[in-house]
Each structure stands twice: as structure tokens, then as C-alpha cells.
Amino acid sequence: MAERLRMIEAVGETLRSELERDDGVVVYGEDVGRAGGVFRATEGLIDDYPDRVFDSPVAEAGIVGVGVGLAATGMRPVPEIQFQSFLYQGFHQLAQHVARIRSRTRGTITCPMTIRTPYGGGIHALELHSESFEAGFSHVPGLKVAIPSSPAETAGLLRSSIRSPDPVVFMEPTRLYRSFREEVPDDHEVPLGEARVVEDGDDVTVVAWGSMLRETLDAVDEIDASVEVIDPRTLYPLDTETIADSVRKTGRCVVVHEAPRTGGLAGEITARINEEAFLYLEAPVERVTGYDVPVPLFAREDDYLPDADRIEDGIRSALEF
Amino acid sequence: MPREDVAEFTIESVQVLAEDETVDEELIPDLSDEQLLELYESMKRSRRLDERAIALQRRGELGTYAPAIGQEAAQVGTAFAMADGDWIVPSFREQPALLVRGTPPEQILQYALGMEEGAEIPDGEGALPPAIPVGTQPLHAAGIGWGEALQDRDNVAVTYFGDGATSEGDVYEAFNFAGVYDAQTVFVCQNNRYAISTGIEKQTRAETFAQKAIAAGIDGIRVDGNDILAVYRVAQEAIEQARDGDPVLIEALTYRRSMHTTSDDPTAYRESEEEAEWEARDPILRFQVFLEDRGLLDSETEDEIDERIESELADAIDQARTANEAVDPADMFRYVYDELPPYLEAQLEAFEAERGGETDG
Ligand SMILES: Cc1ncc(C[n+]2csc(CCOP(=O)(O)OP(=O)(O)O)c2C)c(N)n1
Numbered sequence: 001m002a003e004r005l006r007m008i009e010a011v012g013e014t015l016r017s018e019l020e021r022d023d024g025v026v027v028y029g030e031d032v033g034r035a036g037g038v039f040r041a042t043e044g045l046i047d048d049y050p051d052r053v054f055d056s057p058v059a060e061a062g063i064v065g066v067g068v069g070l071a072a073t074g075m076r077p078v079p080e081i082q083f084q085s086f087l088y089q090g091f092h093q094l095a096q097h098v099a100r101i102r103s104r105t106r107g108t109i110t111c112p113m114t115i116r117t118p119y120g121g122g123i124h125a126l127e128l129h130s131e132s133f134e135a136g137f138s139h140v141p142g143l144k145v146a147i148p149s150s151p152a153e154t155a156g157l158l159r160s161s162i163r164s165p166d167p168v169v170f171m172e173p174t175r176l177y178r179s180f181r182e183e184v185p186d187d188h189e190v191p192l193g194e195a196r197v198v199e200d201g202d203d204v205t206v207v208a209w210g211s212m213l214r215e216t217l218d219a220v221d222e223i224d225a226s227v228e229v230i231d232p233r234t235l236y237p238l239d240t241e242t243i244a245d246s247v248r249k250t251g252r253c254v255v256v257h258e259a260p261r262t263g264g265l266a267g268e269i270t271a272r273i274n275e276e277a278f279l280y281l282e283a284p285v286e287r288v289t290g291y292d293v294p295v296p297l298f299a300r301e302d303d304y305l306p307d308a309d310r311i312e313d314g315i316r317s318a319l320e321f
Numbered sequence: 322m323p324r325e326d327v328a329e330f331t332i333e334s335v336q337v338l339a340e341d342e343t344v345d346e347e348l349i350p351d352l353s354d355e356q357l358l359e360l361y362e363s364m365k366r367s368r369r370l371d372e373r374a375i376a377l378q379r380r381g382e383l384g385t386y387a388p389a390i391g392q393e394a395a396q397v398g399t400a401f402a403m404a405d406g407d408w409i410v411p412s413f414r415e416q417p418a419l420l421v422r423g424t425p426p427e428q429i430l431q432y433a434l435g436m437e438e439g440a441e442i443p444d445g446e447g448a449l450p451p452a453i454p455v456g457t458q459p460l461h462a463a464g465i466g467w468g469e470a471l472q473d474r475d476n477v478a479v480t481y482f483g484d485g486a487t488s489e490g491d492v493y494e495a496f497n498f499a500g501v502y503d504a505q506t507v508f509v510c511q512n513n514r515y516a517i518s519t520g521i522e523k524q525t526r527a528e529t530f531a532q533k534a535i536a537a538g539i540d541g542i543r544v545d546g547n548d549i550l551a552v553y554r555v556a557q558e559a560i561e562q563a564r565d566g567d568p569v570l571i572e573a574l575t576y577r578r579s580m581h582t583t584s585d586d587p588t589a590y591r592e593s594e595e596e597a598e599w600e601a602r603d604p605i606l607r608f609q610v611f612l613e614d615r616g617l618l619d620s621e622t623e624d625e626i627d628e629r630i631e632s633e634l635a636d637a638i639d640q641a642r643t644a645n646e647a648v649d650p651a652d653m654f655r656y657v658y659d660e661l662p663p664y665l666e667a668q669l670e671a672f673e674a675e676r677g678g679e680t681d682g
Contacts, residue, residue, distance in 0.1 A: 030516070030519065031519060033518075034518055034589065034590050035517065035518035035590050036589070038517065038584070038585075055518070055519050056523075057485070057488035057519075057523065057524050057525070058455050058456070058485035058486065058488045058516050058524070059489055059490065060489075061489075061490050062488070062490075085454065086454060086455075089489065089491075124384055125384070125385065126384065126385050126413075126453055127451075127453045128453045128454060129453070261668070262664070291653070291654065291665075291668050291672065292657070292664065292665050292668060293653045294653075294657065296437065296653040297432075297435040297436060297437055298384055298435030299434060299435035299436045299648045300435075300436075300648065300650045300653050301435070303653070303676075304650075310675070313675075
């Protein structure tokens with residue numbers, strides 16, 4: 001039966017149903033047990049699954065690294081990294097082992113691990129609690145990277161990630177955790193690697209994910225043109241076809257992300273549009289992104305993050321080129 | 322080959338001022354009456370700063386804040402033992418130590434207001450800004466202690482971190498580097514029993530955190546972290562030892578009496594009996610009784626101290642508020658590089674143009 005849930009509740013409910021469905025699922029991480037996680041995503045899970053939900057030491061390399069071992073024994077680790085920046089502490093395990101164990105062993109050992117982690121700005125958090133490093137994780141072959149933009153998408157993508165035979169970095173936009181409710185169908189699944197056309201349109205395509213999708217929808221409301229909005233949902237592997245098809249139709253594209261511009265995924269998406277739909281373009285692909293500066297502390301954060309106004313400007317430049 | 326023991330170790334624990342207020346006179350450090358009162362005032366100043374910061378956060382003025390209430394002796398005692406020129410390498414809960422080392426309270430508040438200005442290092446100070454990632458900064462302290470040794474200077478680096486931090490690989494790497502290179506570094510682990518909600522028994526199976534030094538070949542010692550006289554004594558010895566290139570890990574046994582940060586609710590994982598037990602062992606109270614017993618503190622002096630602290634803090638809060646009103650967002654571009662690369666210059670120009678446009682419209 002469908003329920004109206006917030007994103008944070010969608011995470012908890014999906015974890016609960018996957019723990020129920022599959023004895024191999026183990027949920028662990030800093031403070032995920034007794035306290036239910038610092039955002040309360042895992043609240044109550046330890047009461048029902050005391051043998052498969054654990055509070056771990058403060059050790060991200062450990063959290064990621066033991067996942068390789070757990071998986072090798074046939075389990076399905078679903079660790080939480082408390083904030084995305086602290087996955088840097090486990091990045092070497094991710095890049096050197098998690099992503100490669102299948103290739104290194106010619107498929108005999110695999111790592112069906114889902115690493116959940118909150119990311120992104122907009123909640124006035126501490127230093128290093130607001131980063132968006134999806135491009136970095138998307139530069140590691142063997143990983144999948146998924147970012148939901150609503151409660152139902154969260155349940156669907158998280159379920160598919162947990163069931164995926166490959167490792168997934170599952171990034172949850174903190175700003176959306178409690179921002180709105182949505183019907184979430186039971187046992188909802190959203191396949192990895194498929195983008196969603198959120199709104200149909202003919203004049204310009206806008207690609208945005210996570211909390212930037214919400215900002216984009218606000219911006220689109222102000223624009224007097226027919227805008228097609230696409231949420232890639234999985235950033236790696238990226239569904240190029242849906243984006244290219246759209247650009248072939250509209251001839252214009254704007255990519256929005258809150259991560260810094262240089263090396264961000266807007267660059268990759270632009271390159272793919274050049275490869276797949278260059279002759280259809282009527283304007284250069286526009287990027288609306290964070291600046292190439294460290295994400296500032298929160299007194300300056302609102303000036304760093306792209307908002308509906310900046311996105312609106314970006315869409316207008318693409319339209320008016 | 323027969324089996325034999327090839328290594329053994331013990332960990333010493335030090336206390337001067339017992340919980341029942343009996344004092345080990347032999348171990349009382351050599352401090353003047355003024356210095357003793359300074360220790361007391363420093364602990365109180367920090368406690369009031371934390372209390373006021375929590376109140377400001379509750380009113381929506383400050384961001385997330387990590388109070389050190391209950392840990393004042395562990396920090397003030399160690400910081401007080403440092404000499405001019407020594408370095409402080411803090412984590413995110415080091416208000417007591419930072420205040421002793423001369424960071425003005427308005428700067429601590431600015432950082433909590435989300436301003437990079439709060440992380441500026443005053444000219445000539447040996448300090449690094451708060452490290453928000455857990456357990457990353459002990460390596461910097463090992464580097465500083467090594468750098469000072471390489472340049473034949475005798476400054477030491479004192480770094481602070483929690484019990485949870487010792488689970489991070491970086492922290493062990495720091496002990497190990499410091500040992501290998503004879504770094505002039507003192508590591509202060511404040512064992513305040515919890516890493517957010519996770520108790521020490523879930524952090525390690527080791528009996529003490531001090532013994533984590535042993536594997537790196539450096540000395541580890543435990544001290545009653547709520548006993549400022551013991552902390553000062555142990556820190557002073559450790560700092561002198563580190564000056565000679567022998568790094569030390571101090572485990573200060575203490576308790577975080579308030580929340581982990583203002584976003585945390587300790588009732589989810591902590592019993593009120595435990596909290597009450599530690600309230601009775603409060604470092605400020607314990608030292609106050611000691612000072613009163615020695616005739617160094619009466620209610621008049623206490624009032625004077627309290628008034629001084631209140632007026633200092635009121636000024637600090639005013640200054641931080643004023644600074645916050647004057648924040649220039651374009652500053653986020655100015656310190657990324659020595660010289661702005663052209664593409665970043667262009668981003669700054671676009672940013673300024675857009676903001677100019679905003680004020681016009
Ligand atoms: C690398 C990293 N992982 C996780 C966090 C989130 N976090 C902040 S404080 C904390 C617990 C730290 O405990 P401890 O080291 O004992 O210090 P205390 O907070 O008790 O002073 C955690 C897990 C972080 N800031 N950095």
C-alpha cells in the first residue's frame with residue numbers, strides 16, 4: 001500500500017523492507033544503530049534487526065573496506081557514511097578495491113555494496129558537510145552513482161541499488177530529507193541507469209539532479225517557454241540516450257549542478273551531447289554550477305549555491321542565443 | 322625455539338586531586354596563587370562561552386556548535402602547560418584550549434556563525450584552525466613537531482582529538498610518523514566516553530586509549546582529565562619530553578556533560594544516572610573546592626571573576642554580530658589561490674555583475 005513519506009522516511013522504510021527480504025543485508029556505520037543515524041534515517045532498525053544493524057567505530061576506510069570482506073562472504077553491506085566528505089577517508093578502499101574486485105578476480109568475487117551518504121548544501125551545516133563530489137565518484141569505473149530527487153525516487157533507486165550486483169554510491173541530498181512528502185508505492189523499484197523525463201517540453205532541455213532538480217522546477221515556472229526537464233537519477237553509468245534524444249528535439253540544453261564547475265558532470269554531459277547530437281544544437285550547452293571555490297561556510301553558502309534565479313538566467317541565455 | 326615474552330607494557334594513570342577532595346601534596350604542580358586562579362578563571366570563561374553559544378544557537382543566531390562543557394580541565398590544563406611559540410592543533414571542540422592560547426572569543430563565535438574569518442590565524446600565533454573531519458589533524462601536529470625538529474627549534478605541537486578519533490587510520494599514522502621522526506609532538510586524546518552516540522566499548526576493545534601509543538613506539542599515559550592539577554602536571558612533563566624529540570600520547574579521562582553538538586540529543590543514548598554521576602565530578606567544582614580550602618577563593622573574588630567574564634563575552638558577541646553583518650560573499654573567491662586564475666577571475670566578475678544586478682533590481 002502506498003504511503004506518503006518524506007525522503008528520510010523513504011530511506012528508513014526501504015532499508016527495513018530489504019533487511020526483511022534478504023538475510024544477507026547488513027546495515028552499519030557511525031551512529032546508525034542506537035541513535036538511528038544523525039539524520040535519523042535508520043531509526044528503529046536496530047530494534048528489529050539487532051544482528052544485522054551495527055554502530056561502527058569512527059573509521060570510514062574501515063567501513064568501506066570491511067564491506068569488501070563482508071561481500072566476499074556472501075553478504076550485502078549497506079553502510080552509511082555520515083557525510084559525503086568523510087567518504088574521502090574511504091576513497092582509497094573505494095577506488096582500489098570496491099570498484100575493482102570484480103575485474104581483478106574475473107568475476108569470481110564481487111562487491112554488491114550500497115554506500116549511502118548525505119551530500120550537498122543548503123542546510124547551513126558545518127565546514128565539509130555540504131560537498132557534492134558525484135563527479136569524483138563517477139570517475140571510478142566499476143562504481144555506480146545514484147542521486148534521488150524525491151521520496152519515491154529514493155525508495156525506488158535505493159531498492160535497486162541494494163539489489164544491484166555491483167557497488168553503488170548512493171548520495172542523498174540532505175536539503176530534501178524533510179522538505180516534502182510524496183506517495184511511495186510498496187516495493188517500488190527504479191532501474192539504475194535510466195533517466196527520467198520529469199517535464200516534457202520542446203524549446204530547451206534542462207538536466208538537473210538532487211536538490212538542484214527542485215530549484216530547476218521553480219525556475220521553469222518563471223519561464224515562458226516549453227522546457228523539458230530531465231533527472232538522470234543515475235550519474236554513472238549515465239543514460240546518454242534520454243538526454244541526447246531530448247536535445248535532438250529541443251536543440252538547446254542547460255545542465256545544472258551545485259558542485260564546482262571545473263571537472264563537474266556538466267562537462268561530461270556537454271561532451272556526450274557533442275558526440276551524439278551536435279548537429280541538432282542551436283546554442284552552446286549552458287552550465288549553471290557552483291563556483292570553482294571550496295564550498296564556503298554557511299555565511300556565504302547561499303551565494304555559492306545555484307538557485308532558481310541563476311538557473312532561470314541560464315535557461316534564458318540558452319533560449320536567447 | 323621456545324616461546325618467550327618479547328614485549329610487555331603498562332599504562333600509568335595520574336591523579337592529584339581525588340574525587341573526595343583529598344590532595345596528593347607531593348604531586349601538586351609548582352604554580353603561583355595567581356596562576357591557580359588563572360586556571361580557574363579560564364575554565365569558567367570557556368564554560369560561559371559554551372553556555373552562551375548554545376543559547377544563541379537555540380535562538381537561531383549560531384550554526385551547529387560543539388560545547389566542551391565538562392572537559393575544561395583536560396584542555397585548560399594542557400594548554401596552560403604550553404610555552405610561547407608552541408603550536409596548538411585543535412579539533413572542533415577546543416574552546417577551552419583555544420581561549421588559553423589567546424584566540425579571542427569573538428573569533429570562535431564568528432566561526433560558529435559560518436564565517437571563514439573565524440579561522441584566520443592571528444599574526445605570529447602557532448595555531449591551525451578547527452579540524453572538522455575527525456582525526457585528520459594529528460598528522461599535521463606530527464608534521465609540525467617534525468618540522469620544528471628539522472629546523473632545530475624547540476617548539477612543540479599539541480594536538481587534541483577524541484576517543485572516537487583513535488579509530489581513524491590517520492591517528493595511528495600520526496603516532497607512527499611522530500615516533501619515527503622524533504617529532505616534537507604531544508597528542509591529547511580526550512576520552513569523553515562518547516563519539517556522538519557511540520560509547521567507548523564500541524570504539525575499541527583496548528583497555529585504555531593511552532596504550533594505542535605503544536604500537537607506534539611512543540609513550541602513552543593516562544590522567545584524570547577532570548583534575549586540572551593532574552592534567553597540568555602530566556602535560557608539562559609530556560611537553561618537556563616532546564621538546565627533546567620524544568612524542569607522547571596523553572589520554573585524559575573526562576566526560577562530555579552536554580550534547581555532542583547542538584544538533585544532538587543525548588537522551589537517545591545516555592542514562593541520566595550516568596550524567597548525574599559525572600556532574601558530581603565536574604572539573605570546575607572540584608577545583609573550586611580546592612581553591613576555597615586553601616583560602617585562595619572567596620565569594621567576592623568569585624563575583625569579580627564572573628563579572629569580568631560576562632562583560633568580555635557580551636563584547637565578543639557584539640563584535641561577532643557586527644562582523645556577520647559585514648560579510649562580503651565575494652571573499653569566497655579571494656583566498657583560493659595566491660593569484661586568481663583567469664577562469665576564476667571571470668567567475669568572480671560574473672558573480673559581482675549578478676549581485677550588482679540584484680541590488681539594481
Ligand atoms: C572523518 C569524519 N567522520 C565522521 C564525522 C562525523 N563526526 C563528527 S564528530 C564525530 C564523533 C567524534 O568523536 P570523538 O573523536 O570521540 O570526539 P568528540 O566529538 O567526543 O569530542 C563524528 C562521527 C566527521 N566529522 N569526520
